[in-house]
Amino acid sequence: MNGFFDMPSDLQHSYVGLIGLHLQEALLPVAIGLVLALPVAQLCVRFKWLYPPVLWATTVLYAIPSLAFFVVLIDYTGQTETTVVIPLALYSLVVLVPAIVDGVRSVSPETNAAAVAMGIGPVRRYLQVELPIAVPAIFAGLRVATVSSISLVSVGALIGNQGALGNLLADANLYHRPILAVSSVVTTAVLAILADAALVLIRMLLTPWLPKSARRARRGAGGPAGPDANGDAGDKAGGLPAGGTLGDGTTDVRPTAGSAL
Amino acid sequence: MISIEAVSKRYPDGTVAVDGLSLEIPDRSITVLVGPSGCGKTTTLRMINRMIELSGGRILIDGEDIQHKPVNALRRSMGYVIQNAGLFQHRTIVDNIGTVPRMLGWSKAKARERSMELMERVGLDTSMAKRYPYQLSGGQQQRVGVARALAADPPVLLMDEPFSAVDPVVRRGLQEELLRIQSELGKTIVFVTHDIDEAIRVGDMIAVLRTGGKLAQYAPPDELLSRPADAAVEDFLGADRGIRGLSFFGTEQLPLERNGIVAVDATAAQVAERAADLPQLLVVDVDGRPLGWADAARLRASGARNDTAGLLASGQTFRLGEDSLRVALDCAVLSPTGWAAAVDGEGRAVGVVSQEAIARAIREAHGRRGTAPVDVGAAR
Numbered sequence: 001m002n003g004f005f006d007m008p009s010d011l012q013h014s015y016v017g018l019i020g021l022h023l024q025e026a027l028l029p030v031a032i033g034l035v036l037a038l039p040v041a042q043l044c045v046r047f048k049w050l051y052p053p054v055l056w057a058t059t060v061l062y063a064i065p066s067l068a069f070f071v072v073l074i075d076y077t078g079q080t081e082t083t084v085v086i087p088l089a090l091y092s093l094v095v096l097v098p099a100i101v102d103g104v105r106s107v108s109p110e111t112n113a114a115a116v117a118m119g120i121g122p123v124r125r126y127l128q129v130e131l132p133i134a135v136p137a138i139f140a141g142l143r144v145a146t147v148s149s150i151s152l153v154s155v156g157a158l159i160g161n162q163g164a165l166g167n168l169l170a171d172a173n174l175y176h177r178p179i180l181a182v183s184s185v186v187t188t189a190v191l192a193i194l195a196d197a198a199l200v201l202i203r204m205l206l207t208p209w210l211p212k213s214a215r216r217a218r219r220g221a222g223g224p225a226g227p228d229a230n231g232d233a234g235d236k237a238g239g240l241p242a243g244g245t246l247g248d249g250t251t252d253v254r255p256t257a258g259s260a261l
Numbered sequence: 262m263i264s265i266e267a268v269s270k271r272y273p274d275g276t277v278a279v280d281g282l283s284l285e286i287p288d289r290s291i292t293v294l295v296g297p298s299g300c301g302k303t304t305t306l307r308m309i310n311r312m313i314e315l316s317g318g319r320i321l322i323d324g325e326d327i328q329h330k331p332v333n334a335l336r337r338s339m340g341y342v343i344q345n346a347g348l349f350q351h352r353t354i355v356d357n358i359g360t361v362p363r364m365l366g367w368s369k370a371k372a373r374e375r376s377m378e379l380m381e382r383v384g385l386d387t388s389m390a391k392r393y394p395y396q397l398s399g400g401q402q403q404r405v406g407v408a409r410a411l412a413a414d415p416p417v418l419l420m421d422e423p424f425s426a427v428d429p430v431v432r433r434g435l436q437e438e439l440l441r442i443q444s445e446l447g448k449t450i451v452f453v454t455h456d457i458d459e460a461i462r463v464g465d466m467i468a469v470l471r472t473g474g475k476l477a478q479y480a481p482p483d484e485l486l487s488r489p490a491d492a493a494v495e496d497f498l499g500a501d502r503g504i505r506g507l508s509f510f511g512t513e514q515l516p517l518e519r520n521g522i523v524a525v526d527a528t529a530a531q532v533a534e535r536a537a538d539l540p541q542l543l544v545v546d547v548d549g550r551p552l553g554w555a556d557a558a559r560l561r562a563s564g565a566r567n568d569t570a571g572l573l574a575s576g577q578t579f580r581l582g583e584d585s586l587r588v589a590l591d592c593a594v595l596s597p598t599g600w601a602a603a604v605d606g607e608g609r610a611v612g613v614v615s616q617e618a619i620a621r622a623i624r625e626a627h628g629r630r631g632t633a634p635v636d637v638g639a640a641r
Contacts, residue, residue: 108345108347110343110344110345110346110347111347111348111349111350112347113312113341113343113347113421114341114343114346114347114348114349114406114409115347115349116312116336117310117312117336117339117341117343117419118336118337118341118360118361118364118409119332119333119334119335119336119337119361119364120333120360120364121333129349132351133349133350133351135351207351208393209350209351209352209353209393209394209395210395211395
């Protein structure tokens with residue numbers, strides 16, 4: 001493992017610094033995606049006709065190869081982090097919008113009727129009833145988006161050292177140091193697993209009201225339906241659910257984080 | 262008093278859910294809206310708290326048009342109970358019940374105290390306060406639903422098929438609980454159900470609606486059972502409505518044979534003092550509780566002699582004055598002798614009565630109330 005943690009000087013970052021950069025480039029898009037997805041999903045819930053075209057649009061965005069996306073953006077945002085962050089944020093919508101829509105729709109009609117009958121207005125109803133009940137579904141979406149984002153950041157290496165840990169792959173080639181490639185892949189995978197675990201932990205803290213049996217079902221579900229978080233350049237995995245399947249509150253999409261290797 | 266005046270609900274696609282419905286819903290009583298699915302009963306209920314806006318007519322509460330009240334204030338002045346309870350699954354029981362009080366600006370402590378009080382009132386152990394809805398059974402959840410509706414002490418309670426989703430035994434318990442709570446609180450309750458038996462059990466007044474949102478009949482349950490307005494209502498009431506109607510007649514007036522009871526240690530001389538024309542006597546223990554029926558002729562010959570082995574089972578008994586004629590008749594039908602035994606509150610026998618005497622009492626009771634059963638088929 002000699003040289004695993006020794007970063008070439010052209011990266012201008014220590015190992016830990018690269019991890020910080022990688023997390024920033026991966027998590028910021030998910031955060032932006034969530035902020036965008038919340039109002040969009042709410043509009044889709046309110047106006048049912050809007051949902052199919054929105055799903056279509058997010059899926060089309062997702063179908064644009066990331067490398068092509070970066071190249072187009074370079075004209076406007078240059079060889080910067082922003083160029084990586086924008087596509088990743090847009091990609092996250094393909095999971096987050098359906099996750100939130102399904103989560104909000106999972107609120108039972110009786111619960112909704114009871115809330116209306118108690119004189120709880122629409123804004124309060126959204127914040128105090130719909131959103132909290134949608135938390136499990138939203139977190140299922142966040143887990144997929146986060147793991148996928150962590151792996152996709154590496155592609156940024158191809159547009160001039162914007163790939164954080166992904167840059168190590170290029171340097172491994174450049175300096176004939178295969179250990180750097182191993183370092184890149186292993187570290188990315190570990191980051192994805194840890195981020196996923198952190199999200200599961202937060203979800204559990206936020207939802208003490210979830211039946212234990214549903215939690216068990218959650219652990220068992222997923223597998224093949226989960227996306228393949230491929231770290232390879234240009235290729236977003238094929239397995240992402242493009243719509244509707246993300247959760248009635250009991251199903252889950254479990255990212256197979258290990259396949260980031 | 263809730264006055265529903267010529268209310269209609271028409272949807273843009275032309276469907277008429279409610280058509281010119283007028284009802285006077287009296288205060289402090291349970292008014293049931295009952296009818297087959299598609300009769301507009303839930304629509305009518307939801308127009309009272311404006312979850313559905315009416316498209317014709319008006320609804321007044323104590324003379325005030327509901328359209329003139331702010332909608333959320335109107336809704337908070339009415340408790341609402343729904344099928345499956347519709348609890349907030351992400352909130353504890355105590356927080357669920359305290360929802361409306363908190364919105365009305367009560368302090369957390371006061372809302373909590375009120376929740377605890379209500380949990381006891383609806384028959385829930387306060388140790389459940391910190392649990393989440395998923396940890397409760399369906400029946401318990403429904404009790405929480407009722408407590409939540411009562412939280413801010415609204416004068417009006419709207420109940421939308423509240424007990425339809427629980428099993429029959431639990432439903433029976435919830436209905437009795439509702440009647441008990443109502444006897445304590447005296448709310449104005451509008452209760453929607455598709456179950457006519459439930460309507461008869463809980464209703465002080467019953468409005469039978471027919472498909473298309475028209476009122477078929479509006480009457481107290483005993484009148485509904487004895488004089489259905491038309492064949493459709495009669496059909497909806499189902500079979501044995503005559504027997505069911507007996508639930509509304511008391512047993513106070515039954516001509517009891519008080520001389521038909523004999524103690525288990527009675528001598529032949531004591532037996533001889535009993536009514537001579539009865540074919541059998543009810544043998545009771547030293548405390549007066551029924552043991553069983555014995556052949557009168559045999560007793561007169563030899564006395565009771567503490568002989569309980571040869572007795573016919575006394576079967577079910579009815580509590581005089583508390584149980585209805587229906588229960589008394591049922592006891593007589595089930596009795597091996599065709600006679601029913603009446604007991605007092607402590608279970609001591611007070612008299613016996615024959616099926617024939619009960620049948621005469623039924624006819625007299627109908628005559629007193631002027632509710633002589635009408636055969637709708639013959640009237641047609």
